[in-house]
Amino acid sequence: MYDKIIGLLISGTGETFYMVVVSTLISYILGIPLGIVVYVTDKNGISKNSFVNKIVGLVINLVRSIPFLILLVAILPFTRAIVGTTIGSSATIVPLVVAATPFVARMVEASLKEVDHGVVEAAQAMGSTNLQIICKVLVPEARPSLLVGMTIAFTTILGYSAMAGFVGGGGLGAIAVNYGYYRYQTGVMLTTVAMLVIIVQIFQEGGLILASKIDKRIKR
Amino acid sequence: MIRLVDVTKVFKTKDAVITAADKVNLTIEDGEIFGIIGFSGAGKSTLVRCMNLLERPSSGEVYLDDIQLTKAGHKKLLEARRNMGMIFQQFNLLEQRNVIDNICYPLEISGVGKKEAIQRAKELLKLVELEDKQKVYPSQLSGGQKQRVAIARALATNPKVLLCDEATSALDPLTTKNILELLKHINKKLGVTIVVITHELKVVEQICDRVAVMSQGRIEEQGRVDEIFLNPKSQTARKLVxxxxxxxxxxxxxxxxxxxxxxxxxxxxxxxxxxxxxxxxxxxxxxxxxxxxxxxxxxxxxxxxxxxxxxxxxxxxxxxxxxxxxxxxxxxxxx
Structure with missing residues (x-):
């Protein structure tokens, strides 16, 4: 009995990792460009374009305001079209990415806003193109902050992934729901919660340590 | 040579229209050190930003030699900016790059090879007397050292002009003096035309050949520094002197x-x-x-x-x- 539960927890942890890491990565691949677009098209941005800014901002806010559980159900046909199924870990990645990308875009935007405008101005004065400013100034200068944002995004996505357990998602969330909630096995529920706490701790601390390590502004 | 013809810059905010530069006419000759002095809010910084079009003038023309920057295409403007270095009150170094990589940045973006760029950066570090700080990050430098790095960076592409926007205003008097001496040295040795924006008379006294006194977006008077110092005519100049x-x-x-x-x-x-x-x-x-x-x-x-x-x-x-x-x-x- 215990062997079975332990085996379940190990595979559940693996699945959770898989879902969250892959979703975070894809969300960043999509969210970074989106965040950059919002930042540079802002009225004080280097490539001001209020039309694009308004549209992208609106879409981001729209998706962000839908509660995750509703979004999860609402896009089931979309998920099926992409993965071929709506249950299991891989299928959960789709709604996770859809929900997390706008969130990541806002995090990226906030990180870029932390870069001193004077540095951007200096880069412009040196004759940089906008693309050079983005790739060689904005993103590298915001790197530590982007990394801190990533740990926050990871934690949020981890929380979403647990919710997906209610509607056929995999991982620790599904175990907590199936064993802890439906079968009243409180021990299993608490164990999954403990596992989630540990994962969050590892990533949060690891991210912060890495961020301060790559940040050259801090005197050592 | 930099020539401003009737340059006007108007900022519109929700409830006010601010004229930061009002029909300014200026000619800055090759090889001179030209000062623009005035109190806070006189429009000096806006004016210097109009010279490299960081601020596009609302009307008027800006020339660098024969090129009319206000009419130049995007590519030509970027090229012109590479011919005009600029340094700032807050230094504006890339915090995540070390000293030598900061100096390499302008070379990098204009397509100079890495080896050649590092060679050039080392020469410049020698010029600004910071050879031992190559691998150090800006956060570990003092204000004066940061400004030296900024100067080296601004000179990397061999510009004809160096624009200094309150470059010594965040520095203590001794460091100010050293930085001004360095600028004068650069002017003499490399023949770089220098435009100095400042609110401090002593900066103008120490290095400028000619000066323009600015107030409320207008040039109140301009001329040789000694002339203005001896016989200030405008109200602002008198207040300063x-x-x-x-x-x-x-x-x-x-x-x-x-x-x-x-x-x-x-x-x-x-x-x-x-x-x-x-x-x-x-x-x-x-x-x-x-x-x-x-x-x-x-x-x-x-x-x-x-x-x-x-x-x-x-x-x-x-x-x-x-x-x-x-x-x-x-x-x-x-x-």
Missing amino acids: LPGGTDPINAPTRDYLRIVFDGQSSFEPVFANIIIKLGIKLNILGANTEDIGGKAYGQLLIERPKDNDVIKIKEYLESINITVEEMIIDKEQPA
Whole structure:
């Protein structure tokens, strides 16, 4: 009995990792460009374009305001079209990415806003193109902050992934729901919660340590 | 050569229209150090940003040599900017790059090979005397060192012009002096035209050949630094040049004579001569003089003596080529 539960927890942890890491990565691949677009098209941005800014901002806010559980159900046909199924870990990645990308875009935007405008101005004065400013100034200068944002995004996505357990998602969330909630096995529920706490701790601390390590502004 | 023709820059905010530059006409010659001085909010920074089009003028024309920047295409403008270095009050170094990579940045973006760029950066570090700081990050440098790196970075692409926007305003007096000496050295050695924006008279005094005095977006007067210093005509220039001009408490409340030293020998005991030779008792109201390499710069304010004594003093000072000016205080409207 215990062997079975332990085996379940190990595979559940693996699945959770898989879902969250892959979703975070894809969300960043999509969210970074989106965040950059919002930042540079802002009225004080280097490539001001209020039309694009308004549209992208609106879409981001729209998706962000839908509660995750509703979004999860609402896009089931979309998920099926992409993965071929709506249950299991891989299928959960789709709604996770859809929900997390706008969130990541806002995090990226906030990180870029932390870069001193004077540095951007200096880069412009040196004759940089906008693309050079983005790739060689904005993103590298915001790197530590982007990394801190990533740990926050990871934690949020981890929380979403647990919710997906209610509607056929995999991982620790599904175990907590199936064993802890439906079968009243409180021990299993608490164990999954403990596992989630540990994962969050590892990533949060690891991210912060890495961020301060790559940040050259801090005197050592 | 930089030429501004009728340059106007208007900022529109929700409830106000601010004219930061108002039909400014300026010509800055090759190889000179040109100062633009004025109090905060005079529009100096906006004006210098119009020179490399960081701020696009609302109207008017900006020329760098024969190129009209205000009409140049995007590519041509970027090229022109690579010909104009710029340094800032807050240094604006890339915090996540070390010193040598900061200096390499402008070379990197103009497609210079990495090896060549590092070679050039090392030469520049030698020029600004920071050879031992190559691998150090900006956060570990002092203000003066940061500005040296910024200067090296601005010079990397061999620009013809260096724009300095309050470049010494965040530095202490000694560091300011050193940075100004470095700028002067660069001007002499490399022939780079330098435009200096400042609110400090001593900056202009120390390095500029010519100066424009700016207030409320307009150039109130311009000319050689010594001329403006000797004979400030505009109200802003007088405020800047006269001691206490910036601080009304220190301005004399009685009529006085202003004696201006502008590079005459500091070995001549002018003041003692007036007292001993002419036998006139003098009362000093204020003074601000400096001895730079055996030459006296600055001014001395003395209480205006009796009329015939004033004539004697004027005669004596004029005979040794020192300018003196009578200042009558308007009792109705204190200066």
